[in-house]
Amino acid sequence: xxxxxxxxxxxxxxxxxxxxxxxxxxxxxxxxxxxxxxxxxxxxxxxxxxxxxxxxxxxxxxxxxxxxxxxxxxxxxxxxxxxxxxxxxxxxxxxxxxxxxxxxxxxxxxxxxxxxxxxxxxxxxxxxxxxxxxxxxxxxxxxxxxxxxxxxxxxxxxxxxxxxxxxxxxxxxxxxxxxxxxx
Amino acid sequence: xxxxxxxxxxxxxxxxxxxxxxxxxxxxxxxxxxxxxxxxxxxxxxxxxxxxxxxxxxxxxxxxxxxxxxxxxxxxxxxxxxxxxxxxxxxxxxxxxxxxxxxxxxxxxxxxxxxxxxxxxxxxxxxxxxxxxxxxxxxxxxxxxxxxxxxxxxxxxxxxxxxxxxxxxxxxxxxxxxxxxxxxxxxxxxxxxxxxxxxxxxxxxxxxxxxxxxxxxxxxxxxxxxxxxxxxxxxxxxxxxxxxxxxxxxxxxxxxxxxxxxxxxxxxxxxxxxxxxxxxxxxxxxxxxxxxxxxxxxxxxxxxxxxxxxxxxxxxxxxxxxxxxxxxxxxxxxxxxxxxxxxxxxxxxxxxxxxxxxxxxxxxxxxxxxxxxxxxxxxxxxxxxxxxxxxxxxxxxxxxxxxxxxxxxxxxxxxxxxxxxxxxxxxxxxxxxxxxxxxxxxxxxxxxxxxxxxxxxxxxxxxxxxxxxxxxxxxxxxxxxxxxxxxxxxxxxxxxxxxxxxxxxxxxxxxxxxxxxxxxxxxxxxxxxxxxxxxxxxxxxxxxxxxxxxxxxxxxxxxxxxxxxxxxxxxxxxxxxxxxxxxxxxxxxxxxxxxxxxxxxxxxxxxxxxxxxxxxxxxxxxxxxxxxxxxxxxxxxxxxxxxxxxxxxxxxxxxxxxxxxxxxxxxxxxxxxxxxxxxxxxxxxxxxxxxxxxxxxxxxxxxxxxxxxxxxxxxxxxxxxxxxxxxxxxxxxxxxxxxxxxxxxxxxxxxxxxxxxxxxxxxxx
Numbered sequence: 001x002x003x004x005x006x007x008x009x010x011x012x013x014x015x016x017x018x019x020x021x022x023x024x025x026x027x028x029x030x031x032x033x034x035x036x037x038x039x040x041x042x043x044x045x046x047x048x049x050x051x052x053x054x055x056x057x058x059x060x061x062x063x064x065x066x067x068x069x070x071x072x073x074x075x076x077x078x079x080x081x082x083x084x085x086x087x088x089x090x091x092x093x094x095x096x097x098x099x100x101x102x103x104x105x106x107x108x109x110x111x112x113x114x115x116x117x118x119x120x121x122x123x124x125x126x127x128x129x130x131x132x133x134x135x136x137x138x139x140x141x142x143x144x145x146x147x148x149x150x151x152x153x154x155x156x157x158x159x160x161x162x163x164x165x166x167x168x169x170x171x172x173x174x175x176x177x178x179x180x181x182x183x
Numbered sequence: 184x185x186x187x188x189x190x191x192x193x194x195x196x197x198x199x200x201x202x203x204x205x206x207x208x209x210x211x212x213x214x215x216x217x218x219x220x221x222x223x224x225x226x227x228x229x230x231x232x233x234x235x236x237x238x239x240x241x242x243x244x245x246x247x248x249x250x251x252x253x254x255x256x257x258x259x260x261x262x263x264x265x266x267x268x269x270x271x272x273x274x275x276x277x278x279x280x281x282x283x284x285x286x287x288x289x290x291x292x293x294x295x296x297x298x299x300x301x302x303x304x305x306x307x308x309x310x311x312x313x314x315x316x317x318x319x320x321x322x323x324x325x326x327x328x329x330x331x332x333x334x335x336x337x338x339x340x341x342x343x344x345x346x347x348x349x350x351x352x353x354x355x356x357x358x359x360x361x362x363x364x365x366x367x368x369x370x371x372x373x374x375x376x377x378x379x380x381x382x383x384x385x386x387x388x389x390x391x392x393x394x395x396x397x398x399x400x401x402x403x404x405x406x407x408x409x410x411x412x413x414x415x416x417x418x419x420x421x422x423x424x425x426x427x428x429x430x431x432x433x434x435x436x437x438x439x440x441x442x443x444x445x446x447x448x449x450x451x452x453x454x455x456x457x458x459x460x461x462x463x464x465x466x467x468x469x470x471x472x473x474x475x476x477x478x479x480x481x482x483x484x485x486x487x488x489x490x491x492x493x494x495x496x497x498x499x500x501x502x503x504x505x506x507x508x509x510x511x512x513x514x515x516x517x518x519x520x521x522x523x524x525x526x527x528x529x530x531x532x533x534x535x536x537x538x539x540x541x542x543x544x545x546x547x548x549x550x551x552x553x554x555x556x557x558x559x560x561x562x563x564x565x566x567x568x569x570x571x572x573x574x575x576x577x578x579x580x581x582x583x584x585x586x587x588x589x590x591x592x593x594x595x596x597x598x599x600x601x602x603x604x605x606x607x608x609x610x611x612x613x614x615x616x617x618x619x620x621x622x623x624x625x626x627x628x629x630x631x632x633x634x635x636x637x638x639x640x641x642x643x644x645x646x647x648x649x650x651x652x653x654x655x656x657x658x659x660x661x662x663x664x665x666x667x668x669x670x671x672x673x674x675x676x677x678x679x680x681x682x683x684x685x686x687x688x689x690x691x692x693x694x695x696x697x698x699x700x701x702x703x704x705x706x707x708x709x710x711x712x713x714x715x716x717x718x719x720x721x722x723x724x725x726x727x728x729x730x731x732x733x734x735x736x737x738x739x740x741x742x743x744x745x746x747x748x749x750x751x752x753x754x755x756x757x758x759x760x761x762x763x764x765x766x767x768x769x770x771x772x773x774x775x776x777x778x779x780x781x782x783x784x785x786x787x788x789x790x791x792x793x794x795x796x797x798x799x800x801x802x803x804x805x806x807x808x809x810x811x812x813x814x815x816x817x818x819x820x821x822x823x824x825x826x827x828x829x830x831x832x833x834x835x836x837x838x839x840x841x842x843x844x845x846x847x848x849x850x851x852x853x854x855x856x857x858x859x860x861x862x863x864x865x866x867x868x869x870x871x872x873x874x875x876x877x878x879x880x881x882x883x884x885x886x887x888x889x890x891x892x893x894x895x896x897x898x899x900x901x902x903x904x905x906x907x908x909x910x911x912x913x914x915x916x917x918x919x920x921x922x923x924x925x926x927x928x929x930x931x932x933x934x935x936x937x938x939x940x941x942x943x944x945x946x947x948x
Contacts, residue, residue: 009576017238018250019237019250045850046851046853046854077854078851078854079851079853079854082887085890094893096849096850096854096858098814098848098849101233102231102816102818103818127850129806129807129810130809133809134809136234136235136237137231137232139250140251141232141261141262143252
């Protein structure tokens with residue numbers, strides 16, 4: 001699988017504008033961006049429930065670990081909430097993907113912890129076509145925040161995106177990110 | 184400057200002297216006439232844009248980049264550009280339905296005369312609720328339906344004009360025009376379906392329409408076969424006429440894909456449905472059709488090439504789709520048949536009768552010499568071995584659903600077809616994977632091997648909902664004791680093809696009224712229970728609680744809007760004539776209806792959905808429909824939910840987000856299952872009705888999300904709303920949320936909250 005994001009993995013919705021994601025190849029830089037955020041939010045979608053790595057973990061488990069390490073609030077979209085509860089974790093907020101994006105584009109929204117709108121939104125597990133459209137909304141209408149896509153197929157409409165990765169390397173990226181956040 | 188028809192002209196067109204109802208404030212409205220109503224809707228349900236493209240490339244100033252607050256050379260910003268592109272799409276949809284109606288009505292007037300009476304049978308007296316409410320016209324003849332089309336054509340010109348560079352510059356006003364286009368679309372669809380019901384003699388005034396066969400297994404491959412694709416059944420019906428007239432009905436299979444299939448089965452219950460739009464390329468590739476007849480809308484644009492590949496004959500029967508073929512309309516039939524049979528020539532034939540005869544005769548001639556059949560798994564396995572397991576994964580990269588096609592091929596090459604079977608259920612058959620495959624593997628052909636060859640049962644389209652049905656269900660719908668009307672409509676680009684059948688059955692079991700149309704109605708038939716029954720065999724076909732009905736093809740969607748209008752007009756006895764705002768306001772506040780376009784792909788679907796929105800009906804869309812780039816959303820916690828209490832004349836902050844959104848995209852079936860019942864709640868629900876609606880909302884939420892709904896405190900108005908079975912859980916939750924009783928209203932309405940010619944008294948019934 002091609003692993004350098006020249007284009008998104010999927011060719012049907014290629015970026016057509018002039019503002020595209022910066023690809024974060026190094027998980028250490030990714031960890032640094034997350035750590036620097038003052039009010040980050042992790043938005044987890046249903047693909048995070050379905051995607052199992054060869055070690056038996058879902059990508060949702062990595063997402064929750066990342067959120068826990070930096071005390072980042074979570075937003076469960078679609079039907080992710082139930083799985084999170086089964087894992088013993090109560091999401092900080094439950095919105096469908098369109099709802100949370102609609103809130104985020106309002107600079108005066110107070111965020112899921114009522115401490116002000118978030119400054120970095122990390123997405124993982126949203127269906128690709130929907131995520132890309134949602135990220136487009138934030139790119140155009142939410143200049144007050146930055147977006148990051150931790151998706152193996154990458155996202156040009158995000159501010160920061162992972163490169164396109166094989167399953168094995170995606171798992172490695174998550175693990176290295178977790179290790180860096182632990183330090 | 185607004186150029187409108189003179190009042191005298193309007194008066195003549197709608198026969199204002201015929202006082203079947205008093206004429207309301209907006210007969211034959213033009214864009215400005217309902218602008219304030221639309222703006223009021225948009226105040227609560229604000230447009231949400233997800234730009235699909237950052238640029239504008241519509242004129243030679245550009246391309247203009249509209250990112251980061253930039254404006255185009257004409258001054259347009261990204262929001263207005265999105266709204267403008269949606270308007271272009273809505274005008275495309277409107278024109279497709281409008282031209283369809285125009286063709287059918289002109290064709291039927293030519294055959295039957297413009298004074299041919301509209302008679303929809305004993306059960307349907309309010310024959311055209313949309314035409315009555317929008318135009319103020321009670322159509323009595325085919326000639327009257329032509330007036331409807333002419334009115335729509337006039338509106339369409341103004342709408343398209345607004346999309347030109349240097350015209351409209353406000354996203355909100357573009358949205359007003361989108362809503363207007365949607366309204367005209369439902370209107371013209373109603374005219375089209377009424378015309379074909381009366382002109383072709385389709386079933387009307389009966390609910391128990393025939394159960395017809397659907398699926399690849401339903402075809403008798405020993406017979407010649409004519410496959411009709413598209414939405415305008417004039418030519419498909421002409422094939423049936425020819426076969427009937429020549430006693431050949433048992434020799435030729437007439438089958439359809441997409442809405443023509445629905446309409447030809449309304450004409451003959453011997454006709455069969457192959458399946459929805461998303462099965463088009465698969466079926467063309469198997470070569471079982473001897474003759475393909477294309478009419479209009481949603482037809483693959485490379486059918487001539489696909490037909491040549493399999494040796495099928497092709498007739499293009501509509502001026503919308505001519506494929507560059509020779510026009511044989513004026514030529515002798517024998518000559519055309521001979522050239523098609525001997526030389527494999529493809530023709531365009533605009534005369535439906537001639538197209539019908541030629542199709543039947545050519546099919547009979549060429550069928551015996553054609554080798555037809557689906558490939559089996561052994562052949563598929565051999566073909567799949569051609570997959571070179573390349574590292575580019577282009578088959579997946581170009582797939583709209585990002586399906587792991589290579590894995591499916593590799594497993595098929597090893598003789599395991601389970602993966603491929605699940606891919607088939609999620610595939611739209613766009614064919615892009617084959618195009619990009621470095622070996623040009625015949626992926627669609629390989630997938631034929633896993634397509635089910637079963638025969639299913641679909642109830643053929645029944646047309647309008649009966650007045651007597653409305654009288655029966657009007658009260659429970661408005662009080663909320665029938666928890667809602669859920670309409671599964673539109674195209675078939677689903678996340679999974681079984682979703683619609685599962686959702687439809689769940690809500691039927693819960694005693695919602697479930698309506699279906701178009702490709703959604705077809706796929707709902709393509710799932711059997713353990714006893715081998717489809718939902719159409721298991722549930723009654725009435726417009727009533729716990730029933731499942733198929734109204735028909737795309738144009739029959741108008742009857743679902745028509746049913747909501749009839750609740751206001753027949754049950755609540757509100758005068759409908761040219762009284763759009765009053766009726767739409769009633770629907771928004773009282774009729775718990777929700778559209779679900781789970782696989783919508785087309786511009787037509789965008790227009791239909793927007794039309795429902797203007798009537799006050801929310802529409803849920805599947806994940807791919809985010810590409811329509813515009814939704815209508817509220818924010819329940821922040822927005823103002825003040826309405827007028829029609830009886831007291833007081834503004835009341837209801838604090839109640841019902842319905843919460845008008846156009847909404849959902850990512851997963853599970854989430855849809857909890858959102859749909861919520862969108863059926865209305866401010867007018869009685870405590871008993873709200874209890875029932877909340878009972879379904881809570882139980883589905885608990886099933887799919889694991890807890891009580893997080894927004895329960897927004898939709899419980901008083902403790903009397905809480906379902907008894909959940910009271911012990913809900914009361915502590917409400918206390919924790921700091922919930923307080925919400926104000927009660929006797930007659931919630933938006934009338935009086937925005938500038939309108941309509942007086943508040945008009946909503947009192």
